[in-house]
Amino acid sequence: MSSSAPAPSHLAFVPFVSVENMMALVHRIGIDTFLRELADYLEADFKRWPEFDKTPRIAAHSAEGVIELMPTSDSSLYGFKYVNGHPKNMKEGLQTVTAFGMLADVSSGYPTLLSEMTILTALRTAATSAMAARHLAPANSRTMAIIGNGAQSEFQAIAFRELVGIRALRLYDIDRTASEKCARNLAGMGFDITICDTIEVAVEDADIITTVTADKQCATILTDNMVGAGVHINAVGGDCPGKTELHRDILLRSSIFVEYPSQTRIEGEIQQLPEDHPVTELWEVIAGKTAGRTGKSQITLFDSVGFAIEDFSALRYVRDKLEETGLFEKLDMVADPDDPRDLFGMLQRSKMAVAS
Amino acid sequence: MSSSAPAPSHLAFVPFVSVENMMALVHRIGIDTFLRELADYLEADFKRWPEFDKTPRIAAHSAEGVIELMPTSDSSLYGFKYVNGHPKNMKEGLQTVTAFGMLADVSSGYPTLLSEMTILTALRTAATSAMAARHLAPANSRTMAIIGNGAQSEFQAIAFRELVGIRALRLYDIDRTASEKCARNLAGMGFDITICDTIEVAVEDADIITTVTADKQCATILTDNMVGAGVHINAVGGDCPGKTELHRDILLRSSIFVEYPSQTRIEGEIQQLPEDHPVTELWEVIAGKTAGRTGKSQITLFDSVGFAIEDFSALRYVRDKLEETGLFEKLDMVADPDDPRDLFGMLQRSKMAVAS
Structure with a gap:
């Protein structure tokens, strides 16, 4: 892109935690500390459970497995996870469960985090189990x-x-x-x-x-x-x-x-x-x-x-660790024209920028 | 990462169409052709409407707007869109509607495409309107x-x-x-x-x-x-x-x-x-x-x-244009250990790879 193209605002870029960065984050923090701190985030959200919008997950079942969306939100933050469950995958050398998730700002609807969640789900499931066991x-x-x-x-x-x-x-x-x-x-x-x-x-x-x-x-x-x-x-x-x-x-x-x-x-x-x-x-x-x-x-x-609230807690924890660790990329995921009514104008100008 | 780390399989990488690549794709194809071809994809999917799993979108309403998930699937392909609607955004210099979406393989649950959909939604909405008008x-x-x-x-x-x-x-x-x-x-x-x-x-x-x-x-x-x-x-x-x-x-x-x-x-x-x-x-x-x-x-x-089916058609169209145009990146979004039961082992080996 030519340097004459208008620069997108910072809101156009969504922090993304790849599988590699998630693994690096776990090692940077240490898996023991990660699980303990994650359990603290889970406990904090379980304690304010009535504040969340809750819905059973939305599942698409097929003969071989299930694909699910798990959304929830409080008054300021929205989150959801995409997750599949395909028991027959293992025989084909694939993960039974893969997942990714995101957070968004309730007041603007803009995404604020996209993250791998295959590893993160494994961590949050274990942390939730152990948190429950601490009480039971x-x-x-x-x-x-x-x-x-x-x-x-x-x-x-x-x-x-x-x-x-x-x-x-x-x-x-x-x-x-x-x-x-x-x-x-x-x-x-x-x-x-x-x-x-x-x-x-x-x-x-x-x-x-x-x-x-x-x-x-x-x-x-x-x-x-x-x-x-x-x-x-x-x-x-x-x-x-x-x-x-x-x-x-x-x-x-x-x-x-x-x-x-x-x-x-x-x-x-x-x-x-x-x-x-x-x-x-x-x-x-x-x-x-x-x-x-x-x-x-x-x-x-x-x-x-x-x-869904457990995934929300896990994403919230990861988000809070990004600034200090820098273990994320920025994805050009949100179209953000200078004039919000002028999406088409942004598209046209991008053509001129490419041509120049 | 050290070169001794095991290379992830191709399934670990999900093609991603950024805002910049979506704009480049529209220009490469030409917006006229893009809209005509997109309408053909829409017509093809409307014609086989009964084949789709359908559900009203899942909406999270707040005082300022709404955040929605719109999933659908046929027997081989699953798709969903994340989209918000915040009319007050415009006054703050933000888009009223932003969106992104994905496709996944029904038989494995693995994501196969992630795409910006703010621009794509504008195109699919217009193409759907015009397709309907062609008949009405x-x-x-x-x-x-x-x-x-x-x-x-x-x-x-x-x-x-x-x-x-x-x-x-x-x-x-x-x-x-x-x-x-x-x-x-x-x-x-x-x-x-x-x-x-x-x-x-x-x-x-x-x-x-x-x-x-x-x-x-x-x-x-x-x-x-x-x-x-x-x-x-x-x-x-x-x-x-x-x-x-x-x-x-x-x-x-x-x-x-x-x-x-x-x-x-x-x-x-x-x-x-x-x-x-x-x-x-x-x-x-x-x-x-x-x-x-x-x-x-x-x-x-x-x-x-x-x-949701309109977004599904649009994502399907974009996916079919990627190979010939190359206008996408690859996101490291799916954890894919060599042995699918050994997610933890992959995490451990990544630590050794970083240290080496």
């Missing part, structure tokens, strides 16, 4: 079983170490090489890691059971007899219609905590239960309005499906 | 009144010249400098242009009346007495709840054509009418299932609000 898991939990050792497993492990104090991991996956991959990735991080041959063995003596499998079907990863009194279950993998991980009998013995009931009743483990089965909204626990765990023998269940 | 306006229409001479007006003029044969323009805006800007931008393009002092004068002898004002309120741009028999009304500006341009009596005299009834009844001129007032879906006319204009004295009204 037995005091002094040290041992966690992780059933399903795919892309989310290491993030869960580190978040629970940082936020809950987990030291011992009991890994199980239907494919033992996934467990070995998880153990290898977490080596030297202070965990006592056991790869288990069966789910029964994995959950033995676990204070917390995390289920994070990826099949798009009603599976029964945990049966009733596997779950002892006092355990906290962090059910992450059952997160869309027709996709569950827990036997119904477990749900009937548990105190169930959810993010956004009208979404969870469609997507979560509780899709197996009647519409009026009592559940507690997690934000009420975080905000101190309702008790979390109330007894030693109580089974607590965080029936996690992921909600 | 009086034969041999030569004169069009344009009420509201802001950012959309020139695009409407050129699309109607190319697709309908409009030669004479009668411009009216509450702010005369907007009409002067429009006339100046269209000078030398073969139009006979008259700037009018009143709406009454502007609509005199017009074959087509295009209303494209931007106020977020129920306005009465056209009253019943202004609209003579046989006219086609292209109502573009009334496009959200509480925002209309036409007096109700005009609607009662008109044959009304809409994009997607359940959205138009909320957002269009017909929000003034009972829920069961008869309307015709434009796609049925385009597909030859229903007649468009049936008589010389009939008043036809295209109550346009903009629908």
Whole structure:
């Protein structure tokens, strides 16, 4: 473009965090600190939950998977995430879940951040699980079983170490090489890691059971007899219609905590239960309005499906880290003519600028 | 990044069309050809309307404006647009409407295109209006009144010249400098242009009346007495709840054509009418299932609000032009580890690559 072309205003450029810059940001901050600070952002937003515009995500289902848009906003900031879920991708060497998201200014509608969210979603999912467990898991939990050792497993492990104090991991996956991959990735991080041959063995003596499998079907990863009194279950993998991980009998013995009931009743483990089965909204626990765990023998269940406000918190955290780190590019994404009524004139002048 | 870092696969990079590249693309193709070819893409998708997943757009309303997500998909391609509408922006030197959009592969969920859509929306709105008029306006229409001479007006003029044969323009805006800007931008393009002092004068002898004002309120741009028999009304500006341009009596005299009834009844001129007032879906006319204009004295009204499929068509057109023009960048937007279960391993290895 010729230098005679009018320079776009700063609002025309949207900060963009690429995959490479997201990875650099995590390393710059340190993944432990990142997860702790992210959990603080999540807690702050859960505490002001009623301030948000909330809607169940908008899903486009196909035979092979689902593509979803997850918007939310408060009075000043709007955010949404694009995310897919395609279990068959893994066999083709692709990610089951990929995502990106953005923030925009409510008062002008102008985008203010675009970011990769495949990595960021993994971090926010783990941070949300650990934040919930901080309020729901037995005091002094040290041992966690992780059933399903795919892309989310290491993030869960580190978040629970940082936020809950987990030291011992009991890994199980239907494919033992996934467990070995998880153990290898977490080596030297202070965990006592056991790869288990069966789910029964994995959950033995676990204070917390995390289920994070990826099949798009009603599976029964945990049966009733596997779950002892006092355990906290962090059910992450059952997160869309027709996709569950827990036997119904477990749900009937548990105190169930959810993010956004009208979404969870469609997507979560509780899709197996009647519409009026009592559940507690997690934000009420975080905000101190309702008790979390109330007894030693109580089974607590965080029936996690992921909600838009968690992505909003994560994007807000990333945005607040950009200025100090400089780990972003600027995208020429918003047409911004000098005279806002003169979009066509801007287009015409760009032709002259190219020609000159 | 060190050269020892594993190279991401081609799927990790999403083609991105910036504002600058969109303008260059329009000039490379020529705006006349762009609008004609875009109308062909629109017609092709309107003809197969039943094949699409359709949902009213998801709107977040605030005191100052609205932010919307507009998704749709067919069996192989998913698309959505982010778009805002903030009438007060203009006074602050900002665009009333800004937009961007994307396409993704339904079978994998991976994004395949990200594009600016502020300029593209202006083009698709004009092309859609002109496509509708090709089926609804009086034969041999030569004169069009344009009420509201802001950012959309020139695009409407050129699309109607190319697709309908409009030669004479009668411009009216509450702010005369907007009409002067429009006339100046269209000078030398073969139009006979008259700037009018009143709406009454502007609509005199017009074959087509295009209303494209931007106020977020129920306005009465056209009253019943202004609209003579046989006219086609292209109502573009009334496009959200509480925002209309036409007096109700005009609607009662008109044959009304809409994009997607359940959205138009909320957002269009017909929000003034009972829920069961008869309307015709434009796609049925385009597909030859229903007649468009049936008589010389009939008043036809295209109550346009903009629908997701139009953005889908526009994105599809842009995507098909990228390979031959090369007018795009590649964004590092999708995390794509060698082993899809090993997102964490990719993150760890990126640290080593930076350190090495």
